[in-house]
Amino acid sequence: TAAAGPIAFVSLSAPQLARRLTRAPGPNLAASALMGAVLLLAADWVATNAFGDRELPVGVVTGVLGGCYLLWLLVTERKAGRI
Structure with missing residues (x-):
């Protein structure tokens, strides 16, 4: 994990992106894995x-992209009043 630690952002952002792209109400394992x-x-x-x-x-790269996406997601969810 010392060499590839920020890759964990993929596991946090992939399900959220997959759910938004498929417009599914719950988590979809196949779509999340593919994403x-x-x-x-x-x-x-x-x-x-x-x-x-x-x-x-x-x-x-994954740390920067994943961090930026998760911050954007947090801000938009807060503006929508879901947090």
Whole structure:
């Protein structure tokens, strides 16, 4: 976990994104697993290809993207009065 700790953000954000995309009322395991795989593949691609010769650890990319998404989700849920 020391090398790949921020990848845990995928497990927090993937079910929320999958539920919003499928508009399902509850959690959907298959959609969440697929969304997690897509998020991790996209983060890995960004980490290896987005900055030219410099390669970032995938944990940095997932931490930044996951953290930003969870903050956005928290703010929008609070504005909607659900929190």
